[in-house]
Amino acid sequence: MIELKGIEKTYLRGSEEVHALKSIDLKVSKGEFISIVGPSGSGKTSLLHVLGCLDRPSKGSLLIDGVAVENMPENKLVQIRRKKIGFVFQQFYLMPGLTVFDNITLPLVFSRQTIDKGKIIRAIELLGLKERIEHYPKQLSGGEMQRVAIARALVNEPEIILADEPTGNLDSENSEKIFELLKSLHKNNLTVVMVTHNNDLASRADRTLLLKDGKFIA
Numbered sequence: 001m002i003e004l005k006g007i008e009k010t011y012l013r014g015s016e017e018v019h020a021l022k023s024i025d026l027k028v029s030k031g032e033f034i035s036i037v038g039p040s041g042s043g044k045t046s047l048l049h050v051l052g053c054l055d056r057p058s059k060g061s062l063l064i065d066g067v068a069v070e071n072m073p074e075n076k077l078v079q080i081r082r083k084k085i086g087f088v089f090q091q092f093y094l095m096p097g098l099t100v101f102d103n104i105t106l107p108l109v110f111s112r113q114t115i116d117k118g119k120i121i122r123a124i125e126l127l128g129l130k131e132r133i134e135h136y137p138k139q140l141s142g143g144e145m146q147r148v149a150i151a152r153a154l155v156n157e158p159e160i161i162l163a164d165e166p167t168g169n170l171d172s173e174n175s176e177k178i179f180e181l182l183k184s185l186h187k188n189n190l191t192v193v194m195v196t197h198n199n200d201l202a203s204r205a206d207r208t209l210l211l212k213d214g215k216f217i218a
C-alpha cells in the first residue's frame, strides 16, 4: 500500500544539516497495524509526515499503491492525501470556535464535498460522542477531544490512519480507550500506523518498529 525505499530526510537548522531520517526502507501492507517507537528526536514524526505525504523526503522513493509520489506536484499530492490518508495528532488540533459536528465535517468543507448529515451523525454515535455533537472542544475531556479528532480523520473514508502519539496527552484509562478505538477501526479494515511512547500499547500492534537516530534498529 505504501512503500518507502531509501528515504532520507534532512532539515536545515541555520547552516547546520539535521539528518532526521537516514535510509529508511518500509512496506506498509493493507490491513496492517504497525507501531513505531523510539526516543525523542529519533525521527518518528518526520517518518510519519513522509509516509502521509505531509512532507517530502530529501532522498529516496515513496510509492503509494505502486505510484511514485515523491516528485508529484502539490495539487495532485493533496488529492491523494485527502482520499487515502487520515491523520491523528497528540495535540488533537481541534478548532476551538467550532462545535464537535463542525470540527468533524471541516475536511469535507475544505474539499468542497457535500455533507451527508445522517452518515456523520451515525459516525459520531459510533464513537460515543452523541451527547457532544453541539459542544465546543473546551467542554470536552482529552479522551473525547481525541475521539473527535479521530472522527475527523475518518470523514474522508481514508484507507490508512497515521497517528502521532495519539495517547500522549491522555491518562492511562483514556489511552486504553483510544487504542481500543484504533484497534476496532483496524478490525474494520483500516490500516493503522501509530507512533507511541507507550510500550504496552506498542506491543499490541501486529508489528513494532524501533527507530533510533533516523534508522530502524529493530
Ligand SMILES: Nc1ncnc2c1ncn2[C@@H]1O[C@H](COP(=O)(O)OP(=O)(O)O)[C@@H](O)[C@H]1O
Binding pocket: 011, 012, 013, 018, 019, 020, 038, 039, 040, 041, 042, 043, 044, 045, 046, 047
Ligand atoms: N522542521 C525541522 N527543522 C529542523 N529540524 C527538525 C525539524 N523537524 C524535526 N527536526 C529534527 O529532526 C530530528 C527528528 O525529529 P522528529 O522527527 O520530530 O523526531 P521524533 O518525532 O522522534 O521526536 C530531531 O533532531 C529534530 O530536532
Ligand SMILES: [Mg+2]
Binding pocket: 044, 045, 046, 164
Ligand atoms: Mg514526534
